[in-house]
Amino acid sequence: MAEQHNDCKSCGKCTSYEQEEGKTLYTMLIYSENTPGLLSQITAVFTRRQVNIESLNVCASSTPGVHKYTITCYCDEDMAQMLTKQIEKKIDVIQANYYTEDEVFILETSLVKISTPMMLENRDVSRIVRIHGAHIVEVNPTYATVEKTGITSDILSLYNSLNELGVVLQFVRSGRICITKSRVEHLDEFLNEREIRRAENCNTGISE
Amino acid sequence: MKEQISGAEALMRSLLHEGVDILFGYPGGAIMPVYDALYDYRKELNHILVRHEQGAVHAAQGYARVSGKVGCAIVTSGPGATNTITGIADAMIDSTPMVVICGQVGTAMLGTDAFQEVDVVGITQPISKWSYQIRRAEDIAWAVSRAFYIARSGRPGPVVLDFAKNAQTEIFEYESKKVDFIRSYEPVPKMEQTAVEKAAKMINDSVTPFVLVGQGVELGDAREELRALLEKAQIPAGCTMLGLSALPSDHPLNMGMLGMHGNLGPNVMTNQCDLLIAVGMRFDDRVTGNLKTYAKQAKIIHFDIDPSEINKNVKVDLAVLGNCKETLAAVTELVDKTTHQHWIDSFKPYEEKEFNKVINKALNPTEGPLLMGEVVRKVSEAANNEAVLVTDVGQNQLFGCRYFKFSKGRSVVTSGGCGTMGFGLPAAIGATFGAPERTVCMFCGDGGLQMTIQELGTIMEQQAPVKIILLNNNYLGNVRQWQAMFFNHRYSFTPMTNPDYELIAKAYGIPVQTVVNREELDEAVRKMLATPGPYLLQCAVLEEDNVLPMTPPGANVDEMLLEVNS
Incomplete structure (x- = not known):
């Protein structure tokens, strides 16, 4: 296999990831409702915390009505945790999690x-x-x-x-796409739990 | 029940359905159909016409803060909407439930740079809990209910509804809706029993525990639960600025205010306790000072409703997620009844030191001009320490929060996280409507008053009983203090030439009195409180007074200055 060209600045064309010191490449998997305007809200969280997005992919997920965002960035784990929590805080975001390279295909x-x-x-x-x-x-x-x-x-x-x-x-x-290696489908579990809560709520009022 | 009505009328019905009975607003082109519908709902919806849209949002905030209900502001598109931005950002950082309804151009004209068109959703998304554009009348009932549900649930915050004009005029079949569940939104995280048990164990194992009381205690209506925990385990506590009235000022376990201009004891003891228990607060930099040295000796427990606050600024050993009304009660059941008398007594020397070096001088001067501190304490005591304190931002706010005393909950209305000058006057108007049975005392400086001085018009029209205490020092006092302390006394644009505030008050028909001499203060305060309706009490205070003690920006929390180094 040919040797990887590491010194990107020398050719001026190479688009290799530039790894920053002490930082890890994290992949964030974010699931949201299919509502307009969410992408800019999600990317704004990265901008505010001064983290560059390395790649981004958005598409419909296997769950009807749920969109999946795959975002990669270099940061430390505290930041990855903070970013996903602040993203998850957006009303129409269902779940946000971060993974290291060995946790995803x-x-x-x-x-x-x-x-x-x-x-x-x-x-x-x-x-x-x-x-x-x-x-x-x-x-x-x-x-x-x-x-x-x-x-x-x-x-x-x-x-x-x-x-x-x-x-x-x-x-x-293209942007990176990936699936988790975990044997547990966290999104499905979460949505099932929420459906149970919705059913409980229905006894008291009309839910969305 | 279905019937054909306009979108504008549907908004009225939807607001009533959410229990709204008061709106703070200002009409304009793109919201005219709504104002036309409002004309028929004047009895049910008390509309307070402000004099500037910024006044509407701050009034809605003041209303929400004292009542616990969602404040509602209604404005037109374009400049009407952009004038609300400061208030929306302020409500976001201070977790104030508010719904702002803005007019918007018709959907056919969106994106064409139409007259008074501004991308309101784009602007407000980063500073609101939720921002949504209503483009069709069919969405109104759902969007309004969702807006109020989001604003008031979980950690409260501002919601913006951008209401396109065509949706206001459309005639459609209206059906009321109630949103109380959104699958992607968990307002209150489930309380975990293991976390509760761990917290109780940490508290029981602690020799010198210390509680930080934040506004979350007020928002969660958990004042009783907090007291129960403090009293059972005899834990001393300090309050953040927004959490000041969550614990009565004279409670024996209340050690005072935290933060940059807080009390010496609680700040020093933050760095001496072996367990720090933060309840509904967010470790703001004005509270923590230098994070690298903040409470490093202590184990830390954080009670909060918002998971994204955990480990944001301060790494904690244990998070107890949930509504603190529930979590505090659960922990209290498991903590041992105990005393920490020796630990509690150890605050006393700091209290005495601060009293001798700072407080006594601020409250009991015998000569020289009036001081801000003594005015604040006089007003507080004359109102039996039962009034609502509203402040503007700056020295008036810091003296206000330091020397006003509280015996009831929901008694502090101040712009904490945003530090919005001009907040005080309109917020006080809102507070008089949110707590009509209470006395509302608003302290401001000559700088902040002039930022929203037009709201004197609203006060006049409504005869809103705001007791305005103007602490006039002819300076932008807080900036001047920093210039004196950190910028070599270079008073760059902080001295201010003032208008005649007596004439201004008279023009608005507001009773006014100016106090210059100390001997006149008691009587003037008594007269102000005895006069029904609004009142302006102007106090000519010492020009170059400083708020002390002070933790300089970036300094360690236990390194408070008790005097200004010359």
């Missing part, structure tokens, strides 16, 4: 647009694509599109290797 996807003439000229290009387990999904006389799905470091390794050969025209990486 992680995937990211990426696309690299490379020059076809240069690829044909330099046999290293297709070799790098192959050893990274990436796929060429489209080729025409001008450019080829390479797709690579995996963990962040593998994707950056592919990009950096190709970039060193000077063939990269465009590069894009």
Whole structure:
């Protein structure tokens, strides 16, 4: 496997995570009601505590009507705890939790647009694509599109290797998506508990 | 029961459904349909016309703070809404239940920079508990009920409803709604028995426990429960500024106020106790001073309703989540009846030291100009220590909170977390409506009074019985004090040329008296309290007086200055 390009500032293009001293990369999984305006409320919590968001993904979750946010950031554990508590405090946020790298299965996807003439000229290009387990999904006389799905470091390794050969025209990486390795589904448990409370409440008044 | 009514009328019905009977507001273009509907509901909904929208929110806050009910303000779009921002932020940091209803342009014009259009939800989201735009009449009953439920439940706070004009005029089938459950929102965390047992054990094991009383005790209506715990285990306590009336001032276990300008004993003992028990308070920097040295020797228990307050500023050994009315009672059952006489007595030398060096001088001067402290104590005692204290922000607030005495709950209305100058006068108006049977004494300086002085118009119109005590020193006194202490006496823009406040009061038909000499003070205070309705008592106080003692910003909590170093 090609060596990862660590000195990002030297090439000016590399988009590797810059790890800050004493900080850990945390993945926050946040579940909310599908109400407009929540994303900006959630990101505002990070801004206020001066924490940079490294990647962000928002989509519908497996539970109908519930949206899932996957956010990564570098911070210490106290901050991760504080951020998730302050996010969970938002009325329409259902749950917010933070995880370390070993507590979640992680995937990211990426696309690299490379020059076809240069690829044909330099046999290293297709070799790098192959050893990274990436796929060429489209080729025409001008450019080829390479797709690579995996963990962040593998994707950056592919990009950096190709970039060193000077063939990269465009590069894009998605936000991280992940699922927890826990055997307990905390969201489902929480929602079930809440439904019991709702039923109790119904005896006294109309609930939302 | 279903019938066809307008959105504006639906708002009236929804407010009545939530038990609202008073609104503080100011009309304008985008809220006119609502004001038109209000015209038919004048009997049920007492609308107090303020003179500036900032006055409406602060009045709603004052009303909420003394009554425990949700204060409600109603304003128009654009500038009407932006004028409420300070009050919303203030209510958020001081956990005051309030619903602010703003007009908004019609949905068809949203985002087009229409006349008096402002992104109110975008602006208020970070400073409110919930902010929502009502775009369709069908949402009104739900949104209003949800707003009041959120504002009053759990840790209270402000909610903003941005009410689009088309939703106000739409005719639809109205049906009342009651929201008392939101699945993503747990207002009161479940009390954990293990935490209660641990807390009781920590208290029983402690030799020198100390309780920090915050506004949470008032908000949770837990004054009795707090007293029961303190008295059973004989634990001394200090109160935060907003928690001052949660425990009677003369209670033998009340050691005084915490914080930067609090009392010496409770601040010093914070760094000497072996167990610190914080109840419904949030370890504000004005209370803790330097966090690196704050109560490091002690184990800490934090009772709070808001999980995000736990370990925010101060790392604690145990959190007891829940409403303190419930958790305090549960812990009290398990604590041993005991005495800590030796520990309680150890506060005395500090009390005496502070009395001799600071308090006696502030309360019993024999010569020189009037002092703020003596005026505050005179008013408090003349009102039998039963009045509601409303303050503005600055030296008037600090002297007010230091020397006013409290015997009843919900008696302090002051802008704590936000420190909003101009808060006092409108908040006092609200307080007179929230506690009509009580005397409301509002202390302010010449700076803060002028920030919302237009509300004298509201006082005049309503004949709101606000006893205004203007502590006039011709300075922005608190900033001047800091300039004297930390900026080499460079009085950069703190001296102030004042208008003739007697003429101003007379213009509004408000009885007024100015006191310059000490001998006149007693009689003037007596006259003010004996005069029905509003009153302005102007006291010409010592120009360069300082609030002491003081923990300089960033200093250790037990390093209070008892005098200003020259």
